[in-house]
Amino acid sequence: MLFKAFLIKYGEIGIKGRNRYLFEDALVRQIQFALREAEGKFTVSKEQGRIYVEAEGEYDYEETITALKRVFGIVGICPVVQIEDRGFEDLAEQVIAYIKQVYPDSQQTFKVHARRARKNFPMDSMTINSEIGARILDAFPKMRVDVHHPQINIFIEVRKKIHIYSQIISGSGGMPVGTNGKAMLLLSGGIDSPVAGWMIAKRGVQIEAVYFHAPPYTSERAKQKVIDLASLVAKYAGPIKLHIINFTDIQLYIYDQCPHEELTIIMRRYMMRIAEQIARESGALGLITGESIGQVASQTMQSLYATNEVCTMPVFRPVIGFDKLEIIDLALKINTYETSIQPFEDCCTIFVAKHPVTKPSLKVIQKSEEKLKEKMEEMVERAVSDREIVVCKYT
Amino acid sequence: MDVYLDNSATTKVLDSVKDLMVETFVSDYGNPSSMHQKGMDAENYIKDARNIIAKLLKAEEKEIIFTSGGTESNNLALIGAALANQRAGKHLITSCIEHPSVRNVMKYLEENGFCVTYLSVDKNGMVDLKMLTEAIREDTILVSIMYVNNEIGTVEPIEEIANRIKQKNPKILFHVDAIQAFGKYRIYPKRIGIDLLSVSGHKIHGPKGSGFLYIRSGVKIRPILLGGGQQKGIRSGTENVAAIAGLGQAAKEAYQNFEQKIERLYQLKERFVKGIEKIEGTYIHGFSERCSAPHIVSVGFLGVRSEVLLHALEEKGIFVSAGSACSSNKTAESITLKGIKAAKEYLDSTLRFSFSVFTTEEEIDYCLSVLQELLVVLRRYARK
Numbered sequence: 148m149l150f151k152a153f154l155i156k157y158g159e160i161g162i163k164g165r166n167r168y169l170f171e172d173a174l175v176r177q178i179q180f181a182l183r184e185a186e187g188k189f190t191v192s193k194e195q196g197r198i199y200v201e202a203e204g205e206y207d208y209e210e211t212i213t214a215l216k217r218v219f220g221i222v223g224i225c226p227v228v229q230i231e232d233r234g235f236e237d238l239a240e241q242v243i244a245y246i247k248q249v250y251p252d253s254q255q256t257f258k259v260h261a262r263r264a265r266k267n268f269p270m271d272s273m274t275i276n277s278e279i280g281a282r283i284l285d286a287f288p289k290m291r292v293d294v295h296h297p298q299i300n301i302f303i304e305v306r307k308k309i310h311i312y313s314q315i316i317s318g319s320g321g322m323p324v325g326t327n328g329k330a331m332l333l334l335s336g337g338i339d340s341p342v343a344g345w346m347i348a349k350r351g352v353q354i355e356a357v358y359f360h361a362p363p364y365t366s367e368r369a370k371q372k373v374i375d376l377a378s379l380v381a382k383y384a385g386p387i388k389l390h391i392i393n394f395t396d397i398q399l400y401i402y403d404q405c406p407h408e409e410l411t412i413i414m415r416r417y418m419m420r421i422a423e424q425i426a427r428e429s430g431a432l433g434l435i436t437g438e439s440i441g442q443v444a445s446q447t448m449q450s451l452y453a454t455n456e457v458c459t460m461p462v463f464r465p466v467i468g469f470d471k472l473e474i475i476d477l478a479l480k481i482n483t484y485e486t487s488i489q490p491f492e493d494c495c496t497i498f499v500a501k502h503p504v505t506k507p508s509l510k511v512i513q514k515s516e517e518k519l520k521e522k523m524e525e526m527v528e529r530a531v532s533d534r535e536i537v538v539c540k541y542t
Numbered sequence: 543m544d545v546y547l548d549n550s551a552t553t554k555v556l557d558s559v560k561d562l563m564v565e566t567f568v569s570d571y572g573n574p575s576s577m578h579q580k581g582m583d584a585e586n587y588i589k590d591a592r593n594i595i596a597k598l599l600k601a602e603e604k605e606i607i608f609t610s611g612g613t614e615s616n617n618l619a620l621i622g623a624a625l626a627n628q629r630a631g632k633h634l635i636t637s638c639i640e641h642p643s644v645r646n647v648m649k650y651l652e653e654n655g656f657c658v659t660y661l662s663v664d665k666n667g668m669v670d671l672k673m674l675t676e677a678i679r680e681d682t683i684l685v686s687i688m689y690v691n692n693e694i695g696t697v698e699p700i701e702e703i704a705n706r707i708k709q710k711n712p713k714i715l716f717h718v719d720a721i722q723a724f725g726k727y728r729i730y731p732k733r734i735g736i737d738l739l740s741v742s743g744h745k746i747h748g749p750k751g752s753g754f755l756y757i758r759s760g761v762k763i764r765p766i767l768l769g770g771g772q773q774k775g776i777r778s779g780t781e782n783v784a785a786i787a788g789l790g791q792a793a794k795e796a797y798q799n800f801e802q803k804i805e806r807l808y809q810l811k812e813r814f815v816k817g818i819e820k821i822e823g824t825y826i827h828g829f830s831e832r833c834s835a836p837h838i839v840s841v842g843f844l845g846v847r848s849e850v851l852l853h854a855l856e857e858k859g860i861f862v863s864a865g866s867a868c869s870s871n872k873t874a875e876s877i878t879l880k881g882i883k884a885a886k887e888y889l890d891s892t893l894r895f896s897f898s899v900f901t902t903e904e905e906i907d908y909c910l911s912v913l914q915e916l917l918v919v920l921r922r923y924a925r926k
């Protein structure tokens with residue numbers, strides 16, 4: 148393999164002032180974590196505002212790129228050729244060999260960007276630019292210089308070794324996980340919530356998740372599906388602590404006490420309350436849901452208003468403005484779709500009324516809940532304290 | 543307490559079966575085709591199994607071909623016979639309540655130029671014999687009917703079907719899917735007029751991945767797996783010695799003290815049926831008398847979704863099946879229940895209870911009392 152190292156470009160976190168090292172260190176950790184998925188041994192190092200991934204010996208190029216593309220915070224991945232400094236003549240030959248291999252048709256417009264980080268190299272950056280440019284023109288008659296809009300940018304960085312690179316493979320962007328606090332994801336097993344979790348994780352947020360299990364109405368397989376989904380998101384977001392709440396008693400109690408068409412809304416209000424309580428215990432500062440306006444009865448503006456009302460924490464709904472197809476596209480991209488569409492019933496649908504309220508009035512809902520309050524407090528307490536916790540890792 | 547009442551899905555492997563299989567893993571692990579002693583030692587297990595099965599069927603040893611199970615046996619029988627005999631005609635007949643491993647093969651053959659007639663069944667799942675007689679054409683080459691229905695336990699009139707086919711045209715091949723019947727009935731293919739018979743090992747306390755196809759000598763079959771020419775070229779591939787040995791042992795045990803075992807199964811079934819009949823809002827699909835299989839009872843429960851009841855039973859340690867377990871990963875509607883035109887309110891409210899030699903009266907009584915208890919609660923919280 149021509150390339151033995153990768154230069155990692157990270158746009159946004161470069162501008163974080165005095166906290167910068169925190170972001171960089173987090174990114175290095177995340178890269179190290181992701182590279183466990185790729186065959187090969189790697190060292191990840193931070194030097195002079197750059198992060199380098201270097202392969203020690205043989206490694207799998209495709210797997211490495213795939214792993215790096217998953218890391219939030221990486222804007223671009225540049226495969227780098229590293230050569231020993233054996234003087235300018237050798238450098239020029241190596242650059243020409245590089246172009247021959249990477250651009251076999253050799254007819255693009257180009258620009259050379261030299262950077263002399265090690266100042267004892269005998270030429271300065273400008274001289275390297277023009278001298279190397281001249282050698283390229285000699286070697287490849289069909290190539291032309293274009294300093295404004297070149298088709299290829301050839302970067303030459305003189306460090307301990309000399310680095311040559313020109314390709315930039317785009318990464319996922321975002322910020323390294325763990326740099327922006329923690330939030331609690333309500334994970335249902337559907338298509339939307341894993342995508343919502345992924346989107347918030349992309350902004351550097353550490354994710355925990357809560358799932359409402361309602362045996363015997365929902366099956367062990369439905370629960371396994373949610374564990375599988377959390378594990379798939381964990382591929383990007385790192386290990387996810389999944390809190391599994393047994394929700395059956397609460398659900399049946401609502402069924403007994405409240406008008407049937409309000410069941411879903413009241414149920415969702417209790418889910419939010421429970422999620423917030425667990426979030427508080429875990430030190431999370433926000434909730435995440437996969438809601439999208441108007442998608443189902445419980446996601447109309449009025450319903451969202453009614454469910455939101457029980458929360459004091461901010462509720463993040465990253466797919467709120469997305470159409471179903473847009474969400475599916477993302478689910479396909481992050482590889483959760485196939486798992487999400489397995490047909491197991493989740494607890495939101497088991498008792499759903501044929502005609503649930505779509506425009507619930509907060510006052511009416513609050514009044515219905517009055518009847519529940521006395522017994523419910525204890526039921527919620529029990530559900531929270533008896534919860535099962537599974538740490539979901541990508542394996 | 544684990545109460546396993548899903549023996550039509552699969553069964554527990556017998557200790558004697560397991561022990562024999564372990565031998566083939568740790569001592570007699572040779573390739574039965576190898577020329578040396580190790581190969582011969584392995585081959586002997588296959589010979590023994592073939593000998594046991596041939597005797598049980600009153601067949602010749604060369605008529606037994608080992609496969610990877612029921613699905614492969616059905617595939618080999620149908621595709622193999624259809625391809626080998628297509629010059630005589632391209633018309634096939636089957637019933638509308640066959641297992642997917644027959645039904646989907648028939649669909650595949652339809653896509654490949656064959657024509658298939660699907661016989662209807664009555665409310666108990668019995669094949670319409672008049673329709674069968676009328677369906678037989680000049681170019682009919684094969685009829686495939688299951689012996690015991692896997693979902694409701696109905697026993698088809700196999701002998702009568704064979705007679706009707708052979709009266710019309712003795713050249714028509716008769717395939718019987720006996721996967722739920724082998725070990726529960728004494729089956730003598732030649733005496734009845736069966737040309738092809740599919741059997742699976744894991745339904746009779748043998749290992750998964752084992753099975754055989756009986757092919758009456760003289761019947762032309764084109765192989766569907768090509769390779770090293772094992773089993774006379776009909777089923778290439780190194781024989782799965784462990785599975786074959788296990789299958790042979792399981793078959794042998796199934797027919798030891800046979801009458802007592804079957805009598806005991808019927809008594810268990812009758813005990814269960816009696817209990818079910820006392821519970822309100824239940825319905826038994828097909829026959830509950832001794833004309834049906836001794837080990838299968840299919841019950842509809844009004845106002846309860848089968849999946850919920852299944853999981854509620856599971857919480858009490860009772861394992862049963864909704865519809866047919868081989869295909870129940872999907873929320874597929876039951877082929878058989880549709881075929882017998884079961885009332886709509888039972889389509890999604892039916893469970894299958896299936897027994898084995900390990901089932902006890904205590905387990906049956908426990909299951910009945912749990913059912914009674916659960917139904918009260920589950921019916922209260924119905925979807926409105």
